[in-house]
Amino acid sequence: DAMVIQNPRYQVTQFGKPVTLSCSQTLNHNVMYWYQQKSSQAPKLLFHYYDKDFNNEADTPDNFQSRRPNTSFCFLDIRSPGLGDAAMYLCATSAIALTGPGANVLTFGAGSRLTVL
Amino acid sequence: QKEVEQNSGPLSVPEGAIASLNCTYSDRGSQSFFWYRQYSGKSPELIMSIYSNGDKEDGRFTAQLNKASQYVSLLIRDSQPSDSATYLCAVNLLNQAGTALIFGKGTTLSVSS
Numbered sequence: 001d002a003m004v005i006q007n008p009r010y011q012v013t014q015f016g017k018p019v020t021l022s023c024s025q026t027l028n029h030n031v032m033y034w035y036q037q038k039s040s041q042a043p044k045l046l047f048h049y050y051d052k053d054f055n056n057e058a059d060t061p062d063n064f065q066s067r068r069p070n071t072s073f074c075f076l077d078i079r080s081p082g083l084g085d086a087a088m089y090l091c092a093t094s095a096i097a098l099t100g101p102g103a104n105v106l107t108f109g110a111g112s113r114l115t116v117l
Numbered sequence: 118q119k120e121v122e123q124n125s126g127p128l129s130v131p132e133g134a135i136a137s138l139n140c141t142y143s144d145r146g147s148q149s150f151f152w153y154r155q156y157s158g159k160s161p162e163l164i165m166s167i168y169s170n171g172d173k174e175d176g177r178f179t180a181q182l183n184k185a186s187q188y189v190s191l192l193i194r195d196s197q198p199s200d201s202a203t204y205l206c207a208v209n210l211l212n213q214a215g216t217a218l219i220f221g222k223g224t225t226l227s228v229s230s
Binding site for chain 1: 160205222223
């Protein structure tokens with residue numbers, strides 16, 4: 001089945017130790033997103049790619065970086081995790097369709113839960 | 118700042134009742150509106166999408182959109198305990214980069230048997 005796969009599902013790291021989360025998709029969608037969701041909060045958009053075009057949200061900390069080496073894969077790098085970065089990180093994809101039925105529908109992966117000790 | 122607002126709840130209804138969830142948004146240019154369901158510790162899953170003013174029905178779920186009032190709602194008929202979850206309203210935000218979905222904080226629904 002076509003899907004969005006995130007690895008690892010659970011990641012424990014120490015304060016300041018870099019972490020990389022991965023996302024792969026078999027949907028052949030052009031757009032990939034990274035959201036951060038803390039407990040009882042809304043998913044917060046960190047950045048997204050239109051094909052290879054990277055779009056950073058204005059309030060995304062510099063500590064967060066992303067790479068998309070090809071259509072299928074996207075990575076989230078947290079260079080120096082702090083306690084406040086503990087969250088669920090959600091990868092999502094969508095086909096490019098800005099208007100009309102079916103536009104902007106996101107397909108989510110299962111998420112990667114990050115714990116910072 | 119573009120926002121999506123929801124009552125956080127919890128909203129408690131008995132089994133078989135109608136649950137009504139509400140959402141307002143600030144960006145008048147938004148064209149796509151979604152309701153996602155999220156169980157604790159899981160990722161969001163799409164319940165309904167709506168793009169035009171009026172009602173859209175899918176089984177026990179009905180989404181209602183009023184662009185003039187910047188309001189979107191979700192009705193769940195014959196609520197079941199398995200409907201107990203957090204319901205996230207999402208709205209597309211048009212910006213220089215194209216479009217992205219902005220989520221509300223979600224409304225927690227509890228259906229008692």
